[in-house]
Amino acid sequence: MRRDVTFRSVLKAVSREAGWEILRAVAEGPTRFTYLEKNARVSPRTLSERLKELTELGLIERVAYPEVPPRVEYTLTARGRTVIEILGALEEVL
Amino acid sequence: MRRDVTFRSVLKAVSREAGWEILRAVAEGPTRFTYLEKNARVSPRTLSERLKELTELGLIERVAYPEVPPRVEYTLTARGRTVIEILGALEEVL
DNA sequence: CAGGATCCAATTGGATACTG
DNA sequence: CAGTATCCAATTGGATCCTG
Numbered sequence: 001m002r003r004d005v006t007f008r009s010v011l012k013a014v015s016r017e018a019g020w021e022i023l024r025a026v027a028e029g030p031t032r033f034t035y036l037e038k039n040a041r042v043s044p045r046t047l048s049e050r051l052k053e054l055t056e057l058g059l060i061e062r063v064a065y066p067e068v069p070p071r072v073e074y075t076l077t078a079r080g081r082t083v084i085e086i087l088g089a090l091e092e093v094l
Numbered sequence: 095m096r097r098d099v100t101f102r103s104v105l106k107a108v109s110r111e112a113g114w115e116i117l118r119a120v121a122e123g124p125t126r127f128t129y130l131e132k133n134a135r136v137s138p139r140t141l142s143e144r145l146k147e148l149t150e151l152g153l154i155e156r157v158a159y160p161e162v163p164p165r166v167e168y169t170l171t172a173r174g175r176t177v178i179e180i181l182g183a184l185e186e187v188l
Numbered sequence: 189c190a191g192g193a194t195c196c197a198a199t200t201g202g203a204t205a206c207t208g
Numbered sequence: 209c210a211g212t213a214t215c216c217a218a219t220t221g222g223a224t225c226c227t228g
Contacts, residue, residue, distance in 0.1 A: 007185040008109065015105035017201065033210050043202050048211055069209045070208085079188075086184040091101040093176055111221065127190050137222050142191055163189045164228085 005057050010083060013053045018042040020087070022050055023076075026060050027084050030073040059083055099151050104177060107147045112136040114181070116144055117170075120154050121178050124167040153177055 014020050021040045025031050037047055051074060054060045059080035065071040076084070108114050115134040119125050131141055145168060148154045153174035159165040170178070 005188065007181075007188050008114065010184075010188060011105060011109035011114070011181075015102065015109045020102065020105075037210090043204095044211065045203085045213090046201055049201085051211095064210095067209095070211095072210060082187055083184065086180060086187075087101075087105075090104075090177065090180040093180075094099065094101050094104060094173075131190095137224095138191065139193090139223085140221055143221085145191095158190095164191095166190060 005079075010057055010059070013050070013057055013059075014083070014087065016050065016053075017046050019050055019054070022047070023054060023059060023080065023084060026054075026074050027076045027080070030063075030075050032071070032073055036074075054080070099173075104151055104153070107144070107151055107153075108177070108181065110144065110147075111140050113144055113148070116141070117148060117153060117174065117178060120148075120168050121170045121174070124157075124169050126165070126167055130168075148174070 014023060018040045022036055022042075025036060025039060033047065033051075036042070036051075037044060040047065042050070051060070051062070055062050055074075057079075058077055060074045061077050063073050063075065065073070108117060112134045116130055116136075119130060119133060127141065127145075130136070130145075131138060134141065136144070145154070145156070149156050149168075151173075152171055154168045155171050157167050157169065159167070
């Protein structure tokens with residue numbers, strides 16, 4: 001279920017709880033759920049929701065490895081990189 | 095009562111209901127309450143809140159003229175112009 | 189004209205416990 | 209490990225009516 005990738009929806013997602021932190025963490029390299037849970041100080045409920053949102057918006061990508069125990073990594077997409085760069089520029093000047 | 099002007103709070107304000115529309119309308123030139131109420135399709139309650147928020151964030155400025163009937167105009171600040179330009183660039187590429 | 193006050197419905201997110 | 213389910217409190221915004 002792909003959601004409409006509008007300017008507004010991207011802004012909303014990023015400005016929500018832990019949205020920006022998660023995006024930036026993933027931009028550093030493949031990132032896992034548990035790492036984010038600790039590092040972004042966010043409840044699993046919200047983290048899960050945010051990851052799904054950012055994925056549906058095409059800013060990050062979910063890759064699951066068929067291992068035991070399960071391993072899932074999130075990586076930045078090209079679109080995500082664009083968003084990071086532009087919003088990062090805004091963050092700089094504010 | 096000045097609120098902390100952080101990257102996050104600016105993103106939030108702009109991504110909220112009618113936030114971006116209001117900012118862009120004001121960027122066109124001095125803008126009045128009633129004009130925005132009709133043009134941004136927003137309830138007076140939300141419009142009032144958003145204007146206060148954008149003002150406290152230093153993105154727009156409120157100028158009241160001591161006339162009867164009262165006239166109030168909102169104009170863009172330099173900071174507001176910066177935000178418009180950067181976010182506008184993001185809107186372009188999405 | 190430019191809002192403020194009130195009431196209400198929907199959305200959002202924390203805490204916690206549980207599962208494939 | 210990577211989430212999901214549930215319950216609950218706070219936030220947000222529409223509709224409507226009122227006022228300096």
